[in-house]
Amino acid sequence: MAFDNLSEKLQNIFKGLKGKGRLTEADVKTALREVKMALLEADVNFKVVKNFISSVQERAVGQDVLTSLTPGQMVIKIVNEEMVNLLGGSAVELQLMPPSEITLIMMCGLQGAGKTTTTAKLAGKLKSKGRKPLLVACDIYRPAAIDQLKINGEKQGVSVFSMGDKHKPLNIAKAAMEHASKNGYNVVILDTAGRLHVDEAMMEELQEIKSNLNIHQTILVVDAMTGQDAVNVSQNFNDKLGIDGVILTKLDGDTRGGAALSIRAVTGRPILFAGMGEKLSDLEPFYPDRMASRILGMGDILTLIDKAQAQFDEDKAREMERKIKKAEFDYNDFLEQMHQVKKMGGISDILSMLPGMGKQLKDVEIDEGALSRTEAIIYSMTKEERSNPDIINLSRKKRIAAGAGVDISEVNALVKQFDQMKKMMKQMTGMMGKGGKRGRFKLPFGF
Known part of the structure; x- marks a missing residue:
């Protein structure tokens, strides 16, 4: 998992805290300095780390903690609670219109983030919840993306609407909405084009779709393995386009994972799902409390259940x-x-x-x-x-x-x-x- 190194470092720090019968303020500050270094090494945004450590320290050096019978456990409890807050506090669900209406979702992100695969994963997830989704191929610049969407849509048992690569994405999206209305689809998911970096042409295309259609949810797909860049990309998309939520991909990879700890704090937008593998079923709802438990080495029994x-x-x-x-x-x-x-x-x-x-x-x-x-x-x-x-x-x-x-x-x-x-x-x-x-x-x- 992405947080294995961070998790091991934090567990070693906490082991030292639990080993002491009594804690002084200096003990707590020393431990939190080590936590700070571990977070920075995991590529967590430095401003986020600063605020996090400040919040933990303010609570952890209180008299009720230091004089308790298990001060080490109390500090760990505080770190866990603050990490849950950092990750968003509570899970946020994808906002959908009533089943009798069509929910229009626009997926966006950089090339290589896994956007097209994630779009198909999301469609499968919504289908399993009783919705009738329609995937729409709006990436006209990469014919391979259209083919990939069709293949993955077929695997998920979800229909794919395509007009090839000779029409504007906006016109494809409009035609897809008409098709959905006539054929009883109640979720339309637009797979838009990705770029190697955030550029004006890309943003203008997305803004054109958003200003001409009633987009209910704009979802950004971000590669967790890109570390701090993932945070910068999220901030850019949110500033220029306005996003409603984030899906983090490749959280199962060998990466430092700091993006997940930073995106919510930097953008103010929730992480909705986490991609935990390459299979089309590997998309999990993002639960801040469960993720905090996994990071702190406490396991994740609820997700297992x-x-x-x-x-x-x-x-x-x-x-x-x-x-x-x-x-x-x-x-x-x-x-x-x-x-x-x-x-x-x-x-x-x-x-x-x-x-x-x-x-x-x-x-x-x-x-x-x-x-x-x-x-x-x-x-x-x-x-x-x-x-x-x-x-x-x-x-x-x-x-x-x-x-x-x-x-x-x-x-x-x-x-x-x-x-x-x-x-x-x-x-x-x-x-x-x-x-x-x-x-x-x-x-x-x-x-």
């Missing part, structure tokens, strides 16, 4: 619980659970959201390919073997290993792991039956 519940089928879960109780859990069920883990982003992604795991995972190589090999082994089994694991003997294992292209030791390891997991799950289900409640969130079995 959201991801799991997006893949959660209550009927399937009930049937799975029944199978486990009766010891009928088989390799088909195991495969289903693996698919859920993949859809949630993989094991690394899941573990990174657990409190305190980020630092522990830093030097640990998680073999995501092991999931694929396990899949191959299960797919090499016959239907009968998958449904009835007890019949898998040595000769069957040899055939399965050959079919999957793995050593028999990997098949043996899977069979052993599966048997142990079945026993453990049956015991856990029994314990939950005594005092547990139905409907409680559970991670996919075995992971």
Whole structure:
């Protein structure tokens, strides 16, 4: 994640604070100087850092903090609260018109920020919420952008309106609105042209669209990996065009991440979504409190729950619980659970959201390919073997290993792991039956 280095530095600073029984004002100021350096190194805007440290210090050196039984924890709590405020305080949703009306959204940003892909991601997100979106290809300067939008729109099951590259973007947008009105679309998303830098011609084109059409939301797509430049771009677009919100892309990349901590404070505009991967499903609502928790190494359990519940089928879960109780859990069920883990982003992604795991995972190589090999082994089994694991003997294992292209030791390891997991799950289900409640969130079995 973008904040891994910052997170590690802050955790080390806080470890020093918690290690002291009593804190003096000098202790707090020394720790905050280190926090200040960590933020600056993460490319957070220096004015933002100055105001942030000032706010924390004002609260942290108060008598009620320094004389408390756990002053270190109190300082960390204050840092967390101020970071949440810095990121915007609370989540801001994309403002949409009622479903009976058409919401017109204009996407803008520099070339390379991931705008066209993000536009398709947003359309998919809105479709899943029950809206009927229409993507509009307004980037007439890059034919590849039109093709990319069409391909991604098809993957998302969302229609794309295009008039090629011979018409003005404004005229394309007007024609798209007419098309949407006649065909029952209630969200129109304009994918406008990007440039390598902010220039007058680009701004004039966007201003022309905005002055001739009733744009409900102007969304800026910003590449988090560009650091301080991302803040400058956001400020430029907001000053010249007026933006309603920001979508940060590539927050899963190896970047210092300071843009996310600066954009809200500098522009006054909220971060609406965060792009956390290359897949079209990798667009998450931006929650300041959850992001602050991840930055401070406290994990992000709520986002993990959201991801799991997006893949959660209550009927399937009930049937799975029944199978486990009766010891009928088989390799088909195991495969289903693996698919859920993949859809949630993989094991690394899941573990990174657990409190305190980020630092522990830093030097640990998680073999995501092991999931694929396990899949191959299960797919090499016959239907009968998958449904009835007890019949898998040595000769069957040899055939399965050959079919999957793995050593028999990997098949043996899977069979052993599966048997142990079945026993453990049956015991856990029994314990939950005594005092547990139905409907409680559970991670996919075995992971």
